[in-house]
Amino acid sequence: MGRELTYAGAILEATSQAMSKSDQVVIMGQLVDYSSGVFGTTTGLVNQYGVERVRDFPVAENLMTQTALGMALNGFRPLIVHQRLDFMIYSLDAIANWLALWRFKSNGKTNLPVVIRAIVGKGWGQGPQHSKSLHSWFAHLPGLRVAIPATAYDAKGILLESLLGESPTIIIEGRSLFSMKEEVPEEMYRVRFGKAAIRKAGKDITLVALGMMVPIALRVAAELEKVGVEVEVIDLRTISPWDETAVLNSVQKTGRLVVADPAWKSFGVAGEIVTTIAERFRGEWKSRPRRITHPDSHTPMSMSLEKEYYPNELKLVEELQEMMKA
Amino acid sequence: MINNEWLSHQTIQSRGDYKEVRAEMVAPEIGFSLWRQMTRLRTVEQALHEEYHPADEMRCPIHFCIGQESIPAALSLLVQASDYLFSHHRSHGYFFAKGSPLKELFAEIYGKETGANGGKAGSQDISHHETRFYSGAILSGAVAIAAGVATGLKIRKSKEISIAGFGEGATDEGAFWETLNYAGKEQLPLLLVCENNRYATYSDQLKRQFNDNISERVKPFGIRSIKVFGNDSPLVYRTIEEGIKSIREGAGPLLVEAYTYRWNSHVGPEDDGKNEYRTSEEMNFWKRNCPIRLLENALKNANQWNQSDIDKAKKIIDQEIAECFRFAKESAFPAGVCWKELNEEDKTPLADQWLAEEQACTFDQNQSDAKLGPY
Ligand SMILES: Cc1ncc(C[n+]2csc(CCOP(=O)(O)OP(=O)(O)O)c2C)c(N)n1
Ligand SMILES: [Mg+2]
Numbered sequence: 290m291g292r293e294l295t296y297a298g299a300i301l302e303a304t305s306q307a308m309s310k311s312d313q314v315v316i317m318g319q320l321v322d323y324s325s326g327v328f329g330t331t332t333g334l335v336n337q338y339g340v341e342r343v344r345d346f347p348v349a350e351n352l353m354t355q356t357a358l359g360m361a362l363n364g365f366r367p368l369i370v371h372q373r374l375d376f377m378i379y380s381l382d383a384i385a386n387w388l389a390l391w392r393f394k395s396n397g398k399t400n401l402p403v404v405i406r407a408i409v410g411k412g413w414g415q416g417p418q419h420s421k422s423l424h425s426w427f428a429h430l431p432g433l434r435v436a437i438p439a440t441a442y443d444a445k446g447i448l449l450e451s452l453l454g455e456s457p458t459i460i461i462e463g464r465s466l467f468s469m470k471e472e473v474p475e476e477m478y479r480v481r482f483g484k485a486a487i488r489k490a491g492k493d494i495t496l497v498a499l500g501m502m503v504p505i506a507l508r509v510a511a512e513l514e515k516v517g518v519e520v521e522v523i524d525l526r527t528i529s530p531w532d533e534t535a536v537l538n539s540v541q542k543t544g545r546l547v548v549a550d551p552a553w554k555s556f557g558v559a560g561e562i563v564t565t566i567a568e569r570f571r572g573e574w575k576s577r578p579r580r581i582t583h584p585d586s587h588t589p590m591s592m593s594l595e596k597e598y599y600p601n602e603l604k605l606v607e608e609l610q611e612m613m614k615a
Numbered sequence: 616m617i618n619n620e621w622l623s624h625q626t627i628q629s630r631g632d633y634k635e636v637r638a639e640m641v642a643p644e645i646g647f648s649l650w651r652q653m654t655r656l657r658t659v660e661q662a663l664h665e666e667y668h669p670a671d672e673m674r675c676p677i678h679f680c681i682g683q684e685s686i687p688a689a690l691s692l693l694v695q696a697s698d699y700l701f702s703h704h705r706s707h708g709y710f711f712a713k714g715s716p717l718k719e720l721f722a723e724i725y726g727k728e729t730g731a732n733g734g735k736a737g738s739q740d741i742s743h744h745e746t747r748f749y750s751g752a753i754l755s756g757a758v759a760i761a762a763g764v765a766t767g768l769k770i771r772k773s774k775e776i777s778i779a780g781f782g783e784g785a786t787d788e789g790a791f792w793e794t795l796n797y798a799g800k801e802q803l804p805l806l807l808v809c810e811n812n813r814y815a816t817y818s819d820q821l822k823r824q825f826n827d828n829i830s831e832r833v834k835p836f837g838i839r840s841i842k843v844f845g846n847d848s849p850l851v852y853r854t855i856e857e858g859i860k861s862i863r864e865g866a867g868p869l870l871v872e873a874y875t876y877r878w879n880s881h882v883g884p885e886d887d888g889k890n891e892y893r894t895s896e897e898m899n900f901w902k903r904n905c906p907i908r909l910l911e912n913a914l915k916n917a918n919q920w921n922q923s924d925i926d927k928a929k930k931i932i933d934q935e936i937a938e939c940f941r942f943a944k945e946s947a948f949p950a951g952v953c954w955k956e957l958n959e960e961d962k963t964p965l966a967d968q969w970l971a972e973e974q975a976c977t978f979d980q981n982q983s984d985a986k987l988g989p990y
Contacts, residue, residue: 363763396957413989446973465985469982
């Protein structure tokens with residue numbers, strides 16, 4: 290058994306390793322240089338790398354993103370951290386009008402390796418302005434890479450791949466995953482974009498899961514195994530680009546597809562995956578494809594409503610069992 | 616340096632024609648260069664303006680800068696190749712100021728493969744990475760990016776500076792004031808050049824802002840500032856010269872507010888006069904007080920007007936423009952684009968060099984969610 294790190298610890302290690310390997314890497318965000326360090330993901334970096342490279346930025350998210358863009362143009366590899374994705378919405382102009390299209394506008398000549406970490410709150414009454422996961426918005430834009438790591442191992446590999454890659458990248462991090470531990474190698478390694486992880490093999494149902502739906506999906510698969518249903522759990526890990534081949538191959542085997550996306554249903558990633566597979570799958574569906582998502586509603590604060598709002602194992606088990614009947 | 620307390624769009628006209636231009640403010644060769652650069656820019660813009668219709672070969676919005684030549688001309692003599700320059704939508708003057716290749720501007724406007732951006736960007740989004748010139752049509756965005764470049768320059772302790780050119784309309788935007796707050800606090804090597812031409816499209820500055828003194832309002836943010844009559848090219852030159860020098864020496868950000876005026880419609884060659892946002896009296900005042908004409912008079916008064924040099928320079932400009940048109944028109948249109956490649960980089964040289972391939976990971980799903988607190 291190797292060394293274990295939490296999801297937060299893995300992010301911290303990746304950041305520190307990238308910063309020590311390349312002095313082009315700088316980090317910017319609110320409160321990144323205090324000891325609480327954005328839920329432990331930046332703690333101590335300032336002692337090692339100094340305030341010029343660990344920059345507590347004014348509370349001005351749009352400017353922060355434009356600043357990162359300008360720094361990238363000047364040869365840096367900036368990493369931006371948002372304590373909540375919701376705060377980042379002020380930076381949509383910087384992202385949609387500048388960052389995502391810079392390469393295009395330069396006729397494919399200039400790349401801007403800006404990496405944006407966006408944390409999605411869940412639980413303890415985060416409510417409608419502290420819990421949104423807008424990964425489908427970002428994945429809709431050409432020119433951006435979007436990842437949604439579910440495990441500590443992937444959090445480190447994806448962050449390193451992004452910081453030492455050449456493309457503007459948004460990494461969506463589920464706050465509820467931050468304490469989850471796992472074996473994480475000390476060496477610097479990569480998790481490539483567009484390569485899904487088959488977390489559990491199975492022949493009956495293809496269950497594609499994203500971000501914080503991954504542990505739930507795996508628990509559901511274990512539950513259904515007990516009643517003889519073999520679920521194949523695919524953790525997409527990155528959604529722009531996403532691993533169409535892995536999902537298609539699985540569906541070719543199972544004939545059943547369900548996508549668990551921790552976001553709203555309408556116009557979302559789950560719909561995109563189902564559509565793409567429907568276009569490409571030449572076999573026969575054994576059951577119609579399904580989406581398991583949050584309801585099309587903003588997030589409630591109250592504990593009791595939170596429970597109702599977020600999809601849980603019971604809901605998933607039910608849905609998957611129904612698919613087996615069809 | 617000069618008493619300019621009276622300066623604002625409200626007062627400029629009421630003082631009568633501007634009489635203060637002094638060729639002696641700058642060396643004779645600078646005076647001539649200012650005249651040549653302004654005339655070159657004016658002639659380019661007039662030629663594009665005339666050619667736009669009915670040829671209809673330039674199929675993109677163009678914001679002409681006729682009447683506003685003195686800032687770009689002064690900058691063209693003062694910026695270094697390694698400085699960064701960011702422009703708003705009215706980009707041609709700044710493209711020109713950075714010494715970016717003019718024929719690539721023409722070809723870009725014509726949507727040709729040989730354009731600065733292979734016809735992907737057009738007039739209001741043009742850039743030329745090799746000469747460190749960038750622009751964009753979203754107001755104030757490029758000002759904020761310029762602060763990012765300046766941040767990098769400051770970290771590297773570089774002598775280069777970052778420059779942003781924009782209009783007074785851009786200062787309605789929050790992004791502009793976010794930039795001031797940060798640039799002032801960080802004392803960035805940043806030159807902000809505001810060409811106050813009074814209008815944002817048709818809308819008068821005083822319809823949008825309580826006052827028209829941007830240069831005053833930036834001071835509490837830690838930004839030094841100065842306002843000038845923007846059509847006095849020797850004054851503009853000296854102001855920017857001193858400004859750039861002070862920024863290179865580490866004095867921090869500076870905003871130059873230059874009061875000037877656009878002759879043409881906001882965009883395109885069509886007349887936008889039906890919106891009745893400005894009077895012909897005002898337009899005539901500014902045409903009489905044209906930056907090129909004011910300098911010409913001043914050069915003549917100072918006995919620095921040499922007709923044969925002038926004629927020679929004009930001839931070279933005409934030849935250059937003819938060559939630019941020829942290049943743009945004869946160049947091929949882009950075709951067979953790979954959209955994916957155009958938008959996405961798939962090479963990762965650093966990651967390839969430094970990162971090991973991933974191994975199988977062993978995730979245990981039977982862990983509870985992180986315990987969240989109030990934050
Ligand atoms: C964010 C944004 N809002 C609106 C516009 C539309 N627009 C284009 S130019 C312009 C006026 C700009 O005025 P100013 O900044 O003074 O520059 P000028 O055109 O006078 O040179 C407006 C409102 C825009 N380009 N970007
Ligand atoms: Mg204006």
